[in-house]
Amino acid sequence: MDSQVETTIKKIRDLRRQLHQGKVFRSLPNDLRQIITAVEPAAPTPVTLPDDDAAALAKIGEIEERLKAEKAMQVSDSELRYLIGHLASTSPAVRDKGVFFLLSDLFQADAFTEKQVAWLFTTLQRKDILFAHITEPQNDAVFLRSFAVMLLSGLVYADLNRYHLLTPRQFENLLVNLCAYITLEKDGRGYVAEKGWAHAYTHIGNLADELSQVPSLTRGDKLLLMATVVEGWQTVADSLVFGEDQRVSSYLVNLATKNQFYADALVMCLTAWQQRLRNLKPQEDLAFWTRWYNRSRLLEALLMRADLPKVVVDYLQKIIDAY
Template identity: 65%
Template sequence: MATEQEAVQTVKDAMQTLRKQLLDGKVFKHLPDALGEIYNARPAFQETPITTPDDDMRALARISSISKRIKGSNDPKISDEELSFLMDHLASLSPAVRDKGVFFLMGDLFQADAFTVAQIDWLATYLQQPDVLFAHILEPQNDAVFLRSFAVMLLSGLVYADSRYHVLSAEAYEALTLNFATYIILERDGRGYVDPQGWAHAYTHIGNLADELSQVKALSRGHKLFLMATVLEGWQRMDDALVFGEDQRIAGYLTNLAVKHQFYAESLVMCLTSWQKRVTTMRPRESEAFWNRWYNRSRLLEALIIRSDMPKGVIDYLQKIIDVY
């Protein structure tokens, strides 16, 4: 029997094959259905123990010390050991440590250009490690979602910062996009705010990284289309209610991409058309998951249609399908 890591690799291989077919011009209109087949074939594993940091007070004290030093310096720097310490605490279940601590401090470090080129390269590798980006992702809803989701969020900060560092090559961006698309297909934990652990917010973070990658010139249109279609497939198949502002974030990403070129606007309509065909064949089910998916769709379409900057062709199609369903 395959291990969870091997199962993740199998899905990644399928995504890589499909992306190559798209780039080779062998699949376009059938891309959403092909992604759906990969999604539906996603295996499930039993829950396993999750290791998380348990030194909240010590971590908070050290994060505060690093933060004060950074903000008080004209030439802020962070050591490799300190960076490793911060990443070790990205899995913390304390929102004060993970969110307001590590994440806020990393944001300050990105803004201050406090990293070395080697540290940016190390971060890009670390955040995409299978035991980070895909930690326990094939298991029932679990506390590893915070590590996975915040790894995605920090990757968005890294991509933004790389416009100044210029560390990632075209090949590195293509590899990141594939890992990210695989993550979207595999992530089924759509919880927003989780009491008392704080924000999981996977789909907000997905919107952030997808938006940053849409700005990367090294990525071709085919790579960006593949990612857009994957985001929409993941959204429509999420069983949790996405009610913590995720619709606005994803709508912002889709609009920003659609206005870049008519190709993206037409591709968005193609993906929405495929989704609409599935909707028209659905029969209501007496299940929470069904109705969550139904109203997730309504929220996203409404968030898209009120965008004043969305291309007219997309708006016209949205108005047509909203009137029908």
């Protein structure tokens, strides 16, 4: 694993501690920016992928048929390991419509044991899953990374509403890992031809939204995550045109409406973004214009929300000519 992953996690953890101690606040967006820009692209390495699509589809079908016949749905530990192992598949039939749909049904049915919930929570955050090949050029490991994030959002929802097994410390560690994931993830592809949805930023929005519901996470934690999402969005060089703007704006507004503190914090994050643009000159560069219009789409999606707090509306209207 790239040592930059561990370094980034440590930096995020240190920044979180400083935020809690009151040593940083308004500098938070720029502190996060420094962490993001410090990451160097790593050399590509081979991505190991499942190569048994037909067998996997048959196995998933067998599990589904058995579950339909059971009064109380349950899945064995070996079956669960098999399913998680096939999150890496580049076949949308296996990964998305197969593994993800099946695991989502199992969440809804309260089918997991306490041991399995703990195993899922730990396994989906393993460095070789959540951060697989993340500092390398665009690669097929994005499907594994992104769907791990999506499943973690389902797991957090299920725990808050049904299981009640995860501890405050576990939620804190997940928040740090998600912030590190966002600072490192540069693959913003939405739908990938013949491979289906990658959709990292949609899944980021889902998990961030669920973590904003966790009572044990402090305001500082939720501020850190909000700022990281806004900063991460700015660095993606892929066109975020597959609904990511709506999902992320929904998360930001949902949080901003919880308390005036978060509304003011969102303005702070947007102000830091705006200040970077003051002396920015247009470039004849695809990445520049992609990021520019990604920004426009996100700000427009925010303004489309009728429940956007007035302080944010007022700020966006003030800078509207700049985008």
